[in-house]
Amino acid sequence: MAEALALRFGLNLAQSYGCSRLVINSDNIDVIQAMQEGGLFAGPAAAIIDDCYHMSRDLVIAQFEHCHREANSVAHEVARLARFSPPSTWFNEAPSALLPLMVKDSLLVSSE
Template sequence: MAANFGAANSSKPKVRVDGWKKPKCGWQLCQDSLEGYVGVVIRDQNGAFVAAANEKLEICYDVSTAEAIFVRFGLNLARTVGCSKVEVNLDNVEMISALKEGYSSSLAIAIFDDCYFLSLDFSHILFEHCFRENNKVAHE
């Protein structure tokens, strides 16, 4: 985590060009265990580091559920460190629409409800789409 903090907080971030590569045809990289991880970095309006945290998801059935858990985790962290105005950037357009409209038809509807009620704790909150290509520093 310290290495990730150093890379993300660098004034001269480098774009990572050698990321994940798919396995050879007929090979499997690893068995799907339905586990995952979420990680959140909070920065201020100047881009300075405020807080970061990560957490293991013991089970995750689909992408929408994982994204909803990620948003809930991030909102809880923002609330814990005392943020009052929050901008949530995600690369999942479907998730952004659901958060803005306050409704989702996915399996994660209860988690969306949690996100909605958590969002009421902030004086201002924005849910914005961020293209994955714009977020390469996070993958350093």
């Protein structure tokens, strides 16, 4: 459920900034497969996955890729930061703690 909600939030955010070409990476294989298979999902997050699928159809390009958890350290650090700090949104600059993780993740994803 949390991964599906995060996907919907990300798609909403991308659309609100006018992004129309996206490559979405997630370490949740169930969500990625559901999106690759037309939004078909039978779990408790079925309605959210369906919303995400229809939102992705409005994009010029929406490519969904699975990445291993080791290549997704930025997402885990953002979740950790969100747990211990007040709600905020970063649009122009990411927190400095994320920059080394972004480099590491991009190297791991490109080597897969």
